[in-house]
Amino acid sequence: ETAFLCRQAAAELFQVESPEQVVFTSNATHGLNLAIHSLLKPGDAVVISGYEHNAVTRPLHALGVNIRVAAGPLFDPEAQVRAFERQLDETVRAVICNHVSNVFGCVQPLEEIAGVCRSRGVPLLVDASQSAGTLPLHLTELGAAFIAMPGHKGLYGPKGTGLLLCGERPARPLLLG
Secondary structure: OOOHHHHHHHHOOOOOHHHHEEEOOOOHHHHHHHHHHHHHHOOOEEEOOOOOOHHHHHHHHHHHHEEEOOOOOOOOOHHHHHHHHOOOOOOOEEEEOOOOOOOOOEEHHHHHHHHHHHHHHHOOOEEEOOOOOOOOHHHHHHHHOEEEEEEOOOOOOOOOOOOEEEEOOOOOOOOOO
16 A cells, blocks of 8 residues: 555656556666666667766667767757757657756756657657656656656655656566566
């Protein structure tokens, strides 16, 4: 009952339609890996920002996807959105973008990037490691496929916890057996 109430509270906080769309993970890296493996397969094209954490880039390299970088200057939201627009074509299977850079503290123009993704029918995975619980973040408004976050930062939960918010598609299990 306590676990369900926690999922329900997270669903309300992040505007997720159902508590069943909130998955407990061991941290943001775990959630990012679940989402990456749910969205992509070897050889797929993915667009990332130029400011992604190793928790995104290392699984992408290990999976063997074609990584395209939407390289835009820091703290220039319009240029960042244009960089994503330039990289998105019919071959792109997903976009991955952090909400806030862990190195520079730059807040990405997430709503605009999400709008570009929605208009082109490309699933969006958001790394909310630095923003969850601190900045407004709503799954339904963004239309994101997944949002991953740790529990121990802005949500003030214990270390070793995280959440993966799932949009319309479920996460594929990372571990089997």
